[in-house]
Amino acid sequence: MANDMMNRHNDLFDAMNDWFDLPRKFFDDNEVAKLMQSDVVENDKEYVIKVDMPGMDKDKIHLNYNNGILSVSGSRKSFKDMSKDNSIIHRERSEGHISRSFRLPNVVASDIHAKYDNGVLTITLPKQQAGASDNSIQID
Template identity: 35%
Template sequence: MMPATFSTMLDRFFNDTMMTRSQLTAFSPKVDTYETEKSYDIEAALPGLKQEDIKVNFDQGCLTISGERKFEKETDGRQYHRVESSYGSFTRSFQLPGAADPGKIDASFDNGVLHIHVPKNGHKPTQHQIPIHAGHNGH
């Protein structure tokens, strides 16, 4: 009996977990939310995304983060045996308690983490798109 080649062994080992582009799992970013005396804060882990790939909107008390993490690793004849990272479009929405002033919501993106700071106040919520600026260590 001939010994299996390294490539054949790899193929057999990863056979059950091989993923094609159509099988990539949907990307749903991990989010931490917390409240202080003066604000609501949201931090979303968005590794591999660029600032321009992310949108933050506020509409009638609902804050929405959306974007897309694209699979761009199919280059130079590589044959992936395992892809555990998640890819695809995502939308995460958060209904904020109380009122917030959309003009004072601040969003920053630094080292793959989106931080949204929502000050508490007594103004009536309206609609607003929040610009995202680079964090302190961003490029």
């Protein structure tokens, strides 16, 4: 009996912690990573990144590569599929702006290309070939 009372207390306390912890979870970087789940593959010639971005329009996704960092961002407006006669009882589909960055050195920025298909963004970043850039310093 005492154990049952203790468990009820713990359940109530855990529920309160979840409620008051919500703002931290909302702004936590790990939560953003869950929204933009990605795979990064590397081989000798290129990096290939696949990022899940469901429900986003292609024109609302932006890519930028600068100083060895690829930035991926996207935004989504509110959904208009609710009729005026209905009241929303529960909503989980979010609206807003999300972004992620990946550090990928030695990429030929002018040859990066991306494709968006069925909610998955695939970005191919060709690597610079050895000797392609003239960053070496000759010692006399």
